[in-house]
Amino acid sequence: MVVEKEYEILELIKTPQTTEAGYRMLLQEYQQQLYWQIRKLVIDHDDAHDVLQNVFVKVFKGIKNFKGDSKLSSWLYRIAYNESMTFLTKKGKQLQIDNSELQAHLVDQLEADVYFTGDEIQLALQKALAQLPKRQSEIFKMRYYDEVKFKDIAALLELSEGAVKSSYHIAAKKIEQFIKQD
Amino acid sequence: MEKENKHKKDLGFQVPQDFFKNFEEDMMTQWNLEEKLGKDTGFEVPDGYFESLEEQLLPVVDDKVRQLPKKSQVTTFLYPVLAIAAILAVVLTLNTGSDPVDIASVDTSVLEDYLIEESFLYDDATVDILFADNDILDDINLSESVDTDVLYDYLEEEMELNEIITE
Numbered sequence: 001m002v003v004e005k006e007y008e009i010l011e012l013i014k015t016p017q018t019t020e021a022g023y024r025m026l027l028q029e030y031q032q033q034l035y036w037q038i039r040k041l042v043i044d045h046d047d048a049h050d051v052l053q054n055v056f057v058k059v060f061k062g063i064k065n066f067k068g069d070s071k072l073s074s075w076l077y078r079i080a081y082n083e084s085m086t087f088l089t090k091k092g093k094q095l096q097i098d099n100s101e102l103q104a105h106l107v108d109q110l111e112a113d114v115y116f117t118g119d120e121i122q123l124a125l126q127k128a129l130a131q132l133p134k135r136q137s138e139i140f141k142m143r144y145y146d147e148v149k150f151k152d153i154a155a156l157l158e159l160s161e162g163a164v165k166s167s168y169h170i171a172a173k174k175i176e177q178f179i180k181q182d
Numbered sequence: 183m184e185k186e187n188k189h190k191k192d193l194g195f196q197v198p199q200d201f202f203k204n205f206e207e208d209m210m211t212q213w214n215l216e217e218k219l220g221k222d223t224g225f226e227v228p229d230g231y232f233e234s235l236e237e238q239l240l241p242v243v244d245d246k247v248r249q250l251p252k253k254s255q256v257t258t259f260l261y262p263v264l265a266i267a268a269i270l271a272v273v274l275t276l277n278t279g280s281d282p283v284d285i286a287s288v289d290t291s292v293l294e295d296y297l298i299e300e301s302f303l304y305d306d307a308t309v310d311i312l313f314a315d316n317d318i319l320d321d322i323n324l325s326e327s328v329d330t331d332v333l334y335d336y337l338e339e340e341m342e343l344n345e346i347i348t349e
Contacts, residue, residue: 023244027236035235039225056243118224125219145221169204172211179218 005029006072013063023060030073031056034080040141041084043106043126045115047091055083077148078156081138103130103137121179128178136171143168 009029012022034055039048058079066075092102107130110116111123118126129137135157142148142156150168154161 023240024236027239031235031239032232035227035232036225040223043225045225045227053239053242053246056239057246060243060247115226115228116224117226118222121219122222122224125223144215145223169208169211172208172215176211176214179215 002073003071010063010066010068010072026059026063027056030076033073034076037077037080037146038084040145041081041138042087043110044113047087051080051083051087054087055080058083074152077152081156099134100130103134106130124179125175128175131178132171132174136167136174139164139167140171140175144172 009022009025012018012025014022031052035048035052038051038055039045042048042051055076059076062079066072088099088102092099095102095105097105107123107126110118110126116123129140132140138157139153142153143150148156150161150164153159154164157164159167
């Protein structure tokens with residue numbers, strides 16, 4: 001079913017008369033999924049919106065050359081991940097802080113964010129995630145929340161599947177400990 | 183003491199050391215997290231955000247895509263050459279210490295072998311362009327003054343764009 005939808009979108013986009021309809025269908029189908037994926041990485045709503053825009057600019061620009069070697073959803077996920085990482089790197093440079101300081105800064109801001117209504121435990125989770133090494137935090141978010149297969153995370157991050165599994169379990173244990181203490 | 187496993191027949195199958203112990207711990211951790219945290223992050227969006235998102239995104243994205251400069255034929259032609267020249271700049275700078283390297287003095291066949299070995303040449307057109315009868319590379323004089331950060335940023339962007347286009 002998903003494959004059929006992907007095929008339909010790609011066919012619409014490839015045909016000049018239906019390209020716009022194809023773009024619309026692509027947006028309808030993936031905007032929420034990609035937004036939440038990005039939001040979990042960049043934390044702030046306005047930032048997530050900006051990154052989402054950039055993702056679709058890249059997608060619209062590149063999709064006519066998409067050959068279907070991977071699933072469309074995986075391709076989109078990869079672009080969204082890369083854009084989010086690029087955004088965070090730039091943000092860190094702008095604020096002249098490293099990644100761990102940036103994560104702490106983002107979580108500090110979260111407490112006053114009107115678009116965060118998490119309870120204490122959800123805030124504790126964000127604090128715990130901010131303290132993890134970058135890769136462990138990313139892997140945890142992808143696996144725990146987005147339920148991405150270990151194999152796909154490994155491909156995305158260019159790591160072995162074993163390394164990804166191991167990182168995930170280490171991250172999960174650290175978070176469990178952190179939440180118990182908090 | 184490990185329980186005797188009644189299910190284990192001697193079929194020659196093995197599991198990694200501590201597999202069942204780790205499996206149990208990992209499963210319990212996962213269960214604990216899901217029990218305490220659930221899958222809700224607490225992140226919210228403004229009211230009606232997703233209802234209007236498509237209408238907000240489409241014109242902005244469309245506009246940005248149209249604004250992206252189309253590569254001229256010359257630029258398209260030069261991109262692979264410049265990318266390779268940049269890679270060479272990094273490689274040669276790192277490998278040669280402080281002595282400036284005149285790329286024209288490097289034997290073409292050595293360069294060709296190196297690039298093929300390192301899979302820098304990703305298509306025939308690039309090979310043709312690089313080894314065409316031109317003097318683009320001859321004019322490049324490399325020294326330690328090459329800013330490697332700038333080169334890495336450039337190469338990273340190029341690789342990302344290539345990945346998107348060639349997927």
